[in-house]
Amino acid sequence: MSENKTLFQAFKETSFKTNGHGNRNAGVLKEAFEHVPSELESDMYGSGKVIEDFQTKMADMLGKEASVFFPSGTMAQQIALRIWCDEKGTKKVAYHPLSHLEIHEEDGLKELHGIEAVLLADKDRIITLEDVQEMEDEAAAILLELPQREIGGQLPDFGTLQSISDHCRDKGIFLHLDGARLLEVLPYYQKTAAEICALFDSVYISVYKGIGGIAGAVLAGDEAFIKKSKVWKRRHGGDLISLYPYIISADHYLDQRAGKMEKYYRNAREFAQFYNNCTRVVTRPEVPVSNMFHVHYDAAADSLEEILIEVYEKTGVGLSGYLRETSDSSCYYEVSIGDLYDTIPKEDLEEAFQLLNDRLKQM
Numbered sequence: 001m002s003e004n005k006t007l008f009q010a011f012k013e014t015s016f017k018t019n020g021h022g023n024r025n026a027g028v029l030k031e032a033f034e035h036v037p038s039e040l041e042s043d044m045y046g047s048g049k050v051i052e053d054f055q056t057k058m059a060d061m062l063g064k065e066a067s068v069f070f071p072s073g074t075m076a077q078q079i080a081l082r083i084w085c086d087e088k089g090t091k092k093v094a095y096h097p098l099s100h101l102e103i104h105e106e107d108g109l110k111e112l113h114g115i116e117a118v119l120l121a122d123k124d125r126i127i128t129l130e131d132v133q134e135m136e137d138e139a140a141a142i143l144l145e146l147p148q149r150e151i152g153g154q155l156p157d158f159g160t161l162q163s164i165s166d167h168c169r170d171k172g173i174f175l176h177l178d179g180a181r182l183l184e185v186l187p188y189y190q191k192t193a194a195e196i197c198a199l200f201d202s203v204y205i206s207v208y209k210g211i212g213g214i215a216g217a218v219l220a221g222d223e224a225f226i227k228k229s230k231v232w233k234r235r236h237g238g239d240l241i242s243l244y245p246y247i248i249s250a251d252h253y254l255d256q257r258a259g260k261m262e263k264y265y266r267n268a269r270e271f272a273q274f275y276n277n278c279t280r281v282v283t284r285p286e287v288p289v290s291n292m293f294h295v296h297y298d299a300a301a302d303s304l305e306e307i308l309i310e311v312y313e314k315t316g317v318g319l320s321g322y323l324r325e326t327s328d329s330s331c332y333y334e335v336s337i338g339d340l341y342d343t344i345p346k347e348d349l350e351e352a353f354q355l356l357n358d359r360l361k362q363m
């Protein structure tokens, strides 16, 4: 084993990576533009055929009256929640303690909009109907994230979603969907995107996660909501003069991958079994409900790092480029299955897990 190689370096050098669709490089954009005529006109500050056609296509897919393309989900969701707060005259919204807004956005909602968060549920489980029913604060809106990424991508069953939606409608609370990975959960629910979105007043979907575009997000809802969100997009500087590189790539990879979510889901369940058959390893959830899951190791990160580097170098299979410590003797990483998984020869994958398991047993 080469001295001082970092896990990230060793991972980068592997021939077969188990996560995602492939390298995020210029080739991703080139492929999306391969058949696009040079004469195709750019969008301009939110108008033009290229952006309007895509917004109509996404609104139809999500079963909503209208949609708007945003440079980021962070911008789209803060705006959605601001609109619902203005509508209700309440500066409070409720969401999970590990929601993207709470842990990855530097208090954007509070600092930019003066909106306070009511945290629902314990951080290591998903929001239940009871959490929503027992909420004491007057929140204008509740945000549900499907799947709940920071706990491995867990999901409530469809009946729970329906009851939460009914409760919110009954109480006049707006329900917003953080559907960053919405398409990725459809095979579990055996529902269309429109059937899931019908339970929500507003919906955000990412175009660069399972879909694999460059960047960007779509926010959907009724006409009045979308009209307001366009004003806020302008205020936030989200109306880039041209967004077409993001839109064309989003459209291209949506067409290519929307039909593959069932396969990613099936592969995630198969892959999780490889992990769960190893000693000192559990996946969360144990049986994935989308294309993603977390891999938890009962092992110190520095010892595990050595083992993983050996596995990568001997088998050419790369499992993760990082480890996140949860204690001195435990760590985890995230897995998101995409196109790459099926390119790995099964015997190489089996060999990698055989070696991983052997080394973990020797610890």
Ligand SMILES: Cc1ncc(COP(=O)(O)O)c(C=O)c1O
Residues within 6 Å of the ligand: 071, 072, 073, 074, 075, 100, 145, 149, 178, 180, 181, 206, 216, 217
């Ligand atoms: C669940 C969830 N919501 C929102 C976002 C924000 O998306 P963006 O990176 O487009 O701002 C992310 C991004 O990782 C996410 O995972």
